[in-house]
Amino acid sequence: MKKLKAAVQYECMTSFKFIWIFYAIQYAVVLLITLIVGISMGTFENLGTDVLEMNTLIYIGILGALGFKEDFKMLIQNGFTRRQIFTATLSMFCFISGIMAFVDTVVGNVIHHFNSGYSSLYSGIYGYDNIFMNWLWLFLLYVTLCNLLYLLMLIINKVGKTASIYLGVAAGGMVLLIIAVFKYVLSAEAVASMISFFMKSMGFMPDGTINCMFPVLTLAALAAIFGTGSYAIIRHTELK
Amino acid sequence: MNAIQIKNVTKRYKNVAALHDVSFSFESGKIYGFLGRNGAGKSTLINIIANRIFADSGEILIDDLPAKENIKVHEKIFCMSEADLYDAGLKVKDLFKWINRFYDSFDLDKAFEIAGKFNLDTNKKFKALSKGYQSIFKLTVALSLMVPYVIFDEPVLGLDANHRELFYDLLLKDFQHNERTIIIATHLIEEVANIIEEVVLIDQGKVLLQDHVSTLMEMGYSIYGPAKEVDAYCADKNIIGYDELGNLKIAYVLGEKTPLPKNSNLSASAMNLQKLFVKLTEKGGI
Numbered sequence: 096m097k098k099l100k101a102a103v104q105y106e107c108m109t110s111f112k113f114i115w116i117f118y119a120i121q122y123a124v125v126l127l128i129t130l131i132v133g134i135s136m137g138t139f140e141n142l143g144t145d146v147l148e149m150n151t152l153i154y155i156g157i158l159g160a161l162g163f164k165e166d167f168k169m170l171i172q173n174g175f176t177r178r179q180i181f182t183a184t185l186s187m188f189c190f191i192s193g194i195m196a197f198v199d200t201v202v203g204n205v206i207h208h209f210n211s212g213y214s215s216l217y218s219g220i221y222g223y224d225n226i227f228m229n230w231l232w233l234f235l236l237y238v239t240l241c242n243l244l245y246l247l248m249l250i251i252n253k254v255g256k257t258a259s260i261y262l263g264v265a266a267g268g269m270v271l272l273i274i275a276v277f278k279y280v281l282s283a284e285a286v287a288s289m290i291s292f293f294m295k296s297m298g299f300m301p302d303g304t305i306n307c308m309f310p311v312l313t314l315a316a317l318a319a320i321f322g323t324g325s326y327a328i329i330r331h332t333e334l335k
Numbered sequence: 336m337n338a339i340q341i342k343n344v345t346k347r348y349k350n351v352a353a354l355h356d357v358s359f360s361f362e363s364g365k366i367y368g369f370l371g372r373n374g375a376g377k378s379t380l381i382n383i384i385a386n387r388i389f390a391d392s393g394e395i396l397i398d399d400l401p402a403k404e405n406i407k408v409h410e411k412i413f414c415m416s417e418a419d420l421y422d423a424g425l426k427v428k429d430l431f432k433w434i435n436r437f438y439d440s441f442d443l444d445k446a447f448e449i450a451g452k453f454n455l456d457t458n459k460k461f462k463a464l465s466k467g468y469q470s471i472f473k474l475t476v477a478l479s480l481m482v483p484y485v486i487f488d489e490p491v492l493g494l495d496a497n498h499r500e501l502f503y504d505l506l507l508k509d510f511q512h513n514e515r516t517i518i519i520a521t522h523l524i525e526e527v528a529n530i531i532e533e534v535v536l537i538d539q540g541k542v543l544l545q546d547h548v549s550t551l552m553e554m555g556y557s558i559y560g561p562a563k564e565v566d567a568y569c570a571d572k573n574i575i576g577y578d579e580l581g582n583l584k585i586a587y588v589l590g591e592k593t594p595l596p597k598n599s600n601l602s603a604s605a606m607n608l609q610k611l612f613v614k615l616t617e618k619g620g621i
Contacts, residue, residue, distance in 0.1 A: 109422065334420075
């Protein structure tokens with residue numbers, strides 16, 4: 096357990112400092128753009144930005160993609176098992192996602208408080224009613240994205256570059272196939288029921304109300320599926 | 336049993352057999368030379384022992400514990416690898432601190448002391464170090480870990496002669512104070528010939544021999560003289576190689592030395608470990 100704790104600490108602490116660099120750059124850029132546009136327009140009214148969480152999603156995506164190679168090498172060199180490496184990486188994803196979701200939730204709500212024109216990602220979909228659900232939803236969204244990209248990187252590492260390209264092409268083909276199936280094969284009734292199911296999973300009930308637990312459960316299920324897939328692959332991953 | 340036991344290990348890469356049913360043991364408290372040509376299978380076996388890659392079949396036991404995906408062997412073995420597997424963005428001193436957290440048996444003070452002897456700048460990031468100093472960092476870590484089994488894979492890669500001497504000196508001093516199993520995989524056979532007690536020679540994925548250095552030195556000798564006389568003398572012997580120069584011939588023989596014929600023009604001399612290695616791996620077997 097002590098070893099695992101050390102691995103988790105390594106993963107979290109070596110990623111932690113980059114969060115603040117990311118936020119410093121993000122807010123500096125927003126401030127700079129606001130100043131440039133404001134000065135050139137001669138007014139700061141109606142100036143601003145929305146959905147800053149999109150930047151975090153890009154950062155989190157990079158973190159998920161890079162979560163594999165360097166850390167896997169470092170930890171396998173130091174005698175850790177794949178199970179521990181996976182646990183440590185997942186812990187890091189949760190740690191970083193938790194902090195960034197917290198910052199984004201607080202910043203989104205504070206900016207909205209002073210500037211009602213600003214809309215955060217969560218509030219744009221579900222409103223400003225519940226700050227805790229806002230954090231939880233963002234946290235799970237970030238973890239899901241991390242797990243998805245971690246899984247993709249593990250697959251690419253496992254099958255190699257050429258096979259990955261073929262898989263990418265096949266995935267693109269599948270998307271086109273699914274669109275065609277929805278458009279030409281499935282009945283309008285079947286499509287409508289699928290859309291209804293999808294909307295429910297995102298919390299939009301048929302009676303027009305919003306159930307905030309459903310999207311949370313959906314994201315948790317997706318994170319678990321991607322995490323399980325990652326574990327299944329990393330168990331057989333060899334150092335290259 | 337206190338040993339690294341390699342049992343029927345086979346590993347294939349597509350159509351190439353990197354290791355073919357390899358079985359032998361590294362016993363406790365000895366310094367081994369793990370020798371073999373490029374592509375012989377040394378690094379593959381080391382990586383399997385260190386749980387970095389998996390064997391297709393067979394198993395590795397460390398003190399009777401399976402080495403595959405087993406955290407119980409974490410404090411038993413450390414492998415200093417030729418490849419750079421460390422977080423290149425971290426400073427040397429930070430890497431030391433992390434390794435100190437990873438291993439109970441890591442001696443942080445000793446690591447800084449050894450780094451000082453090598454003039455390794457611990458404030459530099461790993462990626463900013465030269466190839467030689469990256470090797471120094473890696474062997475500093477290995478020397479500072481008090482685990483029962485330490486494997487050095489090409490430990491002196493990129494090191495100058497002074498640093499190589501210092502490394503061998505530190506290794507022997509450490510071994511005198513703390514007897515454990517040290518396995519050195521290297522191409523620089525002559526440099527380690529005086530350090531190692533036992534040799535494991537691997538070629539084309541198979542173990543060619545495993546024996547004490549002294550026994551090998553006694554077993555191997557060369558016969559020099561006119562080609563006809565050399566051939567006659569060697570007729571019933573295990574010849575592992577020849578060198579020819581005009582009518583003169585040198586035969587490299589493995590086995591008990593028999594007296595030279597009277598009035599012959601032959602002369603015999605001992606064979607060094609490097610020559611023995613070269614001739615054995617040229618021949619591809621005993």
